[in-house]
Amino acid sequence: MTSTLGFAILAVLARGERTGYDLAAAMRTPVGYFWTAGHSQIHAELQKLRADGLVGFEAEHGPGPQGKKVYHLTADGLAALRAWVTEPPRARPERDELVLKTYASWLAEPGLLRRLFADQLAMHEERLAGYEREEAAFGGPPPPGDPRFGNYATLWCGLGYERHRVEWCRWMLERLSSAGA
Amino acid sequence: MTSTLGFAILAVLARGERTGYDLAAAMRTPVGYFWTAGHSQIHAELQKLRADGLVGFEAEHGPGPQGKKVYHLTADGLAALRAWVTEPPRARPERDELVLKTYASWLAEPGLLRRLFADQLAMHEERLAGYEREEAAFGGPPPPGDPRFGNYATLWCGLGYERHRVEWCRWMLERLSSAGA
DNA sequence: TCGCGCATGTAAACAGTTACATGATTAC
DNA sequence: GTAATCATGTAACTGTTTACATGCGCGA
Numbered sequence: 001m002t003s004t005l006g007f008a009i010l011a012v013l014a015r016g017e018r019t020g021y022d023l024a025a026a027m028r029t030p031v032g033y034f035w036t037a038g039h040s041q042i043h044a045e046l047q048k049l050r051a052d053g054l055v056g057f058e059a060e061h062g063p064g065p066q067g068k069k070v071y072h073l074t075a076d077g078l079a080a081l082r083a084w085v086t087e088p089p090r091a092r093p094e095r096d097e098l099v100l101k102t103y104a105s106w107l108a109e110p111g112l113l114r115r116l117f118a119d120q121l122a123m124h125e126e127r128l129a130g131y132e133r134e135e136a137a138f139g140g141p142p143p144p145g146d147p148r149f150g151n152y153a154t155l156w157c158g159l160g161y162e163r164h165r166v167e168w169c170r171w172m173l174e175r176l177s178s179a180g181a
Numbered sequence: 182m183t184s185t186l187g188f189a190i191l192a193v194l195a196r197g198e199r200t201g202y203d204l205a206a207a208m209r210t211p212v213g214y215f216w217t218a219g220h221s222q223i224h225a226e227l228q229k230l231r232a233d234g235l236v237g238f239e240a241e242h243g244p245g246p247q248g249k250k251v252y253h254l255t256a257d258g259l260a261a262l263r264a265w266v267t268e269p270p271r272a273r274p275e276r277d278e279l280v281l282k283t284y285a286s287w288l289a290e291p292g293l294l295r296r297l298f299a300d301q302l303a304m305h306e307e308r309l310a311g312y313e314r315e316e317a318a319f320g321g322p323p324p325p326g327d328p329r330f331g332n333y334a335t336l337w338c339g340l341g342y343e344r345h346r347v348e349w350c351r352w353m354l355e356r357l358s359s360a361g362a
Numbered sequence: 363t364c365g366c367g368c369a370t371g372t373a374a375a376c377a378g379t380t381a382c383a384t385g386a387t388t389a390c
Numbered sequence: 391g392t393a394a395t396c397a398t399g400t401a402a403c404t405g406t407t408t409a410c411a412t413g414c415g416c417g418a
Contacts, residue, residue, distance in 0.1 A: 004278055005377080011281065020398070035281045036275070036276065040379080040401095044399085044400090062397065065397085065399085066384090084282070084285075085285050085286055086293035093211065094217070095216055099335050103213030104192035106326055116268075116269065144286065144294075145287055150284040150285060151284070164345040184405075202367095219406075222406065225372090243415085244414040245370050245413055246370070248414090
């Protein structure tokens with residue numbers, strides 16, 4: 001009954017051992033561009049994963065009242081992760097606040113609405129530019145089987161997503177200006 | 182302190198009065214393609230909205246032990262909705278289980294992975310075809326200010342999203358087959 | 363009269379965010 | 391010495407899902 005968060009942790013641990021702190025740092029900015037978690041969530045989940053035997057840790061002397069715990073995948077953890085990867089994702093409901101606002105946008109002042117979409121456009125253009133720089137840093141896609149394939153494939157997804165978002169914001173701005181006022 | 186769910190309800194109510202049941206039916210399949218809610222959530226939220234004076238209702242005789250309540254926006258509710266529409270959305274963390282799986286896909290059996298993406302591709306192609314039919318049923322975009330503009334603009338977002346998703350799945354399948362079984 | 367759709371609600375469980383709480387190590 | 395970073399954890403709250411609970415109205 002491991003949660004998706006649990007598998008997110010296993011997925012990071014599959015690339016090398018980490019402390020809870022390292023995991024939290026890795027997941028503050030999205031892992032694979034599309035998953036985040038806070039440190040309090042991670043420490044609690046690590047305890048569950050350990051109870052299920054999917055991870056283990058070496059206690060080390062280190063900072064803080066509890067010292068330092070370096071977590072690693074167990075054989076069971078790796079097997080569970082492998083099995084999970086190819087299972088169909090359970091469809092989560094889509095929820096997007098900007099699109100919901102758009103649904104109600106016929107009520108809004110056009111000027112404020114243009115401002116909203118101009119800001120969103122700028123944000124997505126910036127993210128896109130960042131992703132494009134990252135893409136350039138890879139020299140083409142690594143082969144599947146290479147851990148870096150995971151990074152590249154999720155980056156490609158992020159690129160496509162940001163492009164779609166940029167196009168949509170531009171289309172909205174066109175609609176909103178062509179209709180005057 | 183109205184939640185996004187609250188505004189989702191107000192956004193639907195802005196198009197006409199509804200019972201809680203109607204709202205739940207409307208939100209089972211995503212409103213504006215990107216928001217869903219269950220009926221238990223909706224009834225609870227309606228009580229809060231009512232306490233805040235953003236909605237009112239007429240009790241009617243009808244089925245069930247409690248009869249039937251037809252909800253409508255109040256003037257305060259409409260004003261709150263109008264103000265909310267153009268405020269910047271608070272950035273929710275991206276979470277996408279399929280992309281997370283992709284991040285860990287270097288561990289997977291290539292055959293099972295191809296199957297996963299083939300299934301996802303089929304699903305997104307089907308959704309895309311449905312959206313394209315809906316788009317054709319509109320004869321071009323309604324003007325902003327028309328409630329149907331909200332429907333059309335969110336549909337356009339859905340179309341772009343599904344196209345991006347289809348492209349990404351196809352790209353993944355190419356990568357996975359070119360690298361041999 | 364039997365079953366489905368309409369219609370309302372509560373309760374418990376799970377997921378995620380934010381705030382609280384502690385304290386060692388390291389670099390300036 | 392003092393501040394930032396490393397490091398762990400708990401508690402309270404909010405949001406979402408799933409299960410429980412009731413019962414009228416209508417059509418076959």
